[in-house]
Amino acid sequence: MSARPITASVLLGALLSAALTACADKAHAPAAAVPRAAPAAPGATSAGDPIVPGGGNGGYDVQHYDLDLRITPRGRPSLAGTTTITATATQALSRFDLDLTGLDVSKVTVGGAPATYTRAPGKLVVTPPKPISKGRFTVGVTYSGTPVAVTDRALGKYGWIPTDDGIFVGDEPDGAHTWFPGNDHPQDKATFGFRVTVPSGLTAVANGELTGTTRSGKSATYTWQARDPMATYLATVDVGRFKTRTGRTPGGVPVFVAVDREADPTGLDSLYDDTVKVTDAWAKLFGPYPFSSTGAVVQDAPVQFALETQTRPEYVPGMAAIPTVVAHELSHQWFGDSVTVTRWSDIWLNEGFATYAEWMWGERDGSGQTVQQQFDGRYSQRQSTDLWNVPPADPGRAGLFGRSVYDRGAMTLHALRKKVGDQRFFAILRAWTTEHRHGNATTAQFIALAQRVSGMDLRRLFQVWLYDRGRPVNW
Structure with missing residues (x-):
């Protein structure tokens, strides 16, 4: 049967009918549902990191800390201040927690309005005057007291x-909440401003750049700005009687070095020179220096560690005189400070890399063994349970600063270097510092990047070196 031809009148009628039907359907269709905002709820009370149980918080992302502090080292209280936090709410918040231990809080505001607050172990629980919508908000906390150092059986x-004449602040992994309120976990990085008032005769040194000094009567105020994102454990304020030296590296990076006058009276120039040499050397090897200044602080503190506090590593006198220690701490500016762990179980990404840098510096300046000798000497220690029975990528809290994280972590990198060759190995390191600059990262991300850059299957190498118990073989 042939089709009937369609006349103009038939076509016009069909179009008119369709239009009327569409209008009728639209008139009777239910109104489009308007999405309802999620109700306000409390933010998470921790970051969920088993290495630091209870540390960190959820529901917001800190953008900036302003710390206005008055520090009187021999006073009671020794600290009085106001911390103003600018944050982004990632959910509608009915209340939220800040990490804070042991200090007396006298006032809390949210958006400039008084807020109610309670205390829980390690926490300041803040209830704003009205729920906080997703987006930017500010909270101010006024407090005072004498901070108490963390004393941990494992750490x-x-x-x-x-110290004898001031204060030394070294917070790794979770000591920042002893002196200012915040989100004390490395996954929440922020910029910092410090305004620190101390008695005349003392100097306050913090992260970033010194932007102002004022003196009034019996006190002096130092203003510092750290304009690049920083984890809370890398924040510091050191107070003492310092000799200082400033300048620039040949590569153009500003330098600020402060040395306790009594603890290390002759070490200023040598530490300055080492800091300059190492900063520029690592910039050529690892990629551009990631921050706006470099430097160091030496304090006669009763501790047995140096610390990679951002832009301004801290040393005790004996350690400051060892170039390989300076090389270790300055390499952290790339590995740990700029590229920061997401969870503490990944700390080998900090310490394994810095230990390997330390080995490279010893080989470079002739003060130590070659990197291969460092590797071989450790690999021959077949019975070292602290080296072989603790996987570097899962050390637990007790092993956080243990030998496996440092030495076996560095050995992992040397095994990788031997597997892929120097050209690919250093390309991997530079890609790592570039792609994760000022961010957070994980072991899984490093493995994926190493495989992508090298074009090789490296799964067995990383499995036996980072995750398996026992001395690795056949990788």
Whole structure:
């Protein structure tokens, strides 16, 4: 049967009918549902990191800390201040937590309005005057007290530590909440401003750049700005009687070095020179220096560690005189400070890399063994349970600063270097510092990047070196 031809009148009628039907359907269709905002709820009370149980918080992302502090090292209280936090709410918040231990809080505001607050172990629980919508908000906390250092059976003593003439602050992994309120976990990085008032005759040194000094009567105020994102454990304020030296590296990076006058009276120039040499050398090897200044602080503190506090590593006198230690701490500016762990179980990404840098510097300046000798000497220690029975990528809290994280972590990198060759190995390191600059990263991301850059299957190498118990073979 042939089709009937369609006349103009038939076509017009069909179009008119369709239009009327569409209008009728639209008139009777239900109104489009308007999405309802999620109700306000409390933010998470921790970051969920088993290495630091209870540390960190959820529901917001800190953008900036302004710390206005008055520090009187021998006073009671020794600290009085106001911390103003600018943050982004990632959910509608009915309340939220800040990490804070042991200090007396006298006032809390949210958006400039008084807020109610309670205390829980290690926490300041803040209830704003009205729920916070997703987006930017500010919270101010006024407090005072004498901070107490953390003394941990596994990790030792860290945090706020008095010295003979001032204060030394070394916070890794979770000591920042002993002296200012915040989100004390490395996954929440922020910029910092410090305004620190101390008695006349003392100097306050913090992260970033010194932007102002004022003196009034019996006190002096130092203003510092750290304009690049920083984890809370890398923040510091050191107070003492310092000799200082400033300048620039040949590569153009500003330098600020401060040395305790009594603890290390002759070490200023040598530490300055080492800092300059290492900063520029690592910039050529690892990629551009990631921050706006470099430097160091030496304090006669009763601790047995140096610390990679951002832009301004801290040393005790004996350690400051060892170039390989300076090389270790300055390499952290790339590996740990700029590229920061997402979870503490990945700390080998900090310490394994810095230990390997330390080995490379010893080989470079002739003060130590070659990197291969460092590797071989450790690999021959077949019975070292602290080296072989603790996987570097899962050390637990007790092994956080243990030998496996440092030495076996560095050995992992040397095994990788031997597998892929120097050209690919250093391309991997530079890609790592570039792609994760000022961010957070994980072991899984490093493995994926190493495989992508090298074009090789490296799964067995990383499995036996980072995750398996026992001395690796056949990788």
